[in-house]
Amino acid sequence: MSDKATFSRTVTQKCACARCGARYEYDRVLSTERPRHEVAEADVELARQQAADDMAIVRCPRCGKYAPGAIRNRLLSTGMMLGLAVLCAAASLGLIVLAGMTGRFFWFLALAAGLGAAWFALLAVIALLMPTTAKTRPTLG
Numbered sequence: 091m092s093d094k095a096t097f098s099r100t101v102t103q104k105c106a107c108a109r110c111g112a113r114y115e116y117d118r119v120l121s122t123e124r125p126r127h128e129v130a131e132a133d134v135e136l137a138r139q140q141a142a143d144d145m146a147i148v149r150c151p152r153c154g155k156y157a158p159g160a161i162r163n164r165l166l167s168t169g170m171m172l173g174l175a176v177l178c179a180a181a182s183l184g185l186i187v188l189a190g191m192t193g194r195f196f197w198f199l200a201l202a203a204g205l206g207a208a209w210f211a212l213l214a215v216i217a218l219l220m221p222t223t224a225k226t227r228p229t230l231g
């Protein structure tokens with residue numbers, strides 16, 4: 091039986107700004123998909139995600155300074171997209187080479203891989219220049 095359920099957990103991450111000292115927080119949503127009865131396993135997986143480094147890009151809501159790790163996460167997500175772009179470009183080149191060897195050109199796959207390369211390159215530029223910043227709010231009290 092493939093009765094899957096999505097288990098999720100929202101964790102409030104607390105931060106303190108290194109520049110202006112403001113204390114703020116943001117919500118980090120963790121989720122995992124598992125067979126419905128594997129509640130304990132889902133709990134373990136969510137705890138593992140919680141313990142792992144967050145990939146969120148966080149800025150101080152008061153002065154706009156990036157939290158430590160934000161720049162690294164930004165470069166990581168840019169690198170990831172660039173990697174996918176290179177992978178797609180390689181796949182499309184591979185198909186062209188294959189066509190040269192076998193005389194059979196899988197033009198649809200080559201086109202899809204080529205478009206994928208362009209798409210991921212675009213996403214890499216967006217990740218670098220316009221990173222998705224996590225919504226932060228000042229901590230009350």
Ligand SMILES: [Zn+2]
Pocket residue numbers: 107108109110111112150151152153154155
């Ligand atoms: Zn600040």
